[in-house]
Amino acid sequence: MRKVYHVTGSHGDPYEITLTDEGGELHAHCTCPAGTFGSLCKHILKVISDDPEAYQALQRHGMSDYYDQYLTKTAEAEKLKREAASYKKGLARKLLQ
Secondary structure (H helix, E strand, C coil), X not given: CEEEEEEECCCCCEEEEEEEEECCEEXXXXXXXXXXXXXXXXXXXXHHHHCHHHHHHHHHXXXXXXXXXXXXXXXXXXXXXXXXXXXXXXXXXXXCC
16 A cells, blocks of 8 residues: 655645555655654654544554554643643632732
């Protein structure tokens, strides 16, 4: 399997994501700046989230647990971030009166 996706970045730049499942290996590549440095960018993660076939490829290669844990931990981190901001606001209200 070789799939090519075309996405538009947050600043309107076009990027190409390639997902290749050949020879018993799964590889992803994105032409965005992060992707060209070999990082797992938000564009690749979005493709996995939006395309069931991409997620199934992760499952076939034993990578879906990593992706699922990433989603879980990201949600937990966002919740903690919101809670911390709330405590900071509370402290500011008390401290800066």
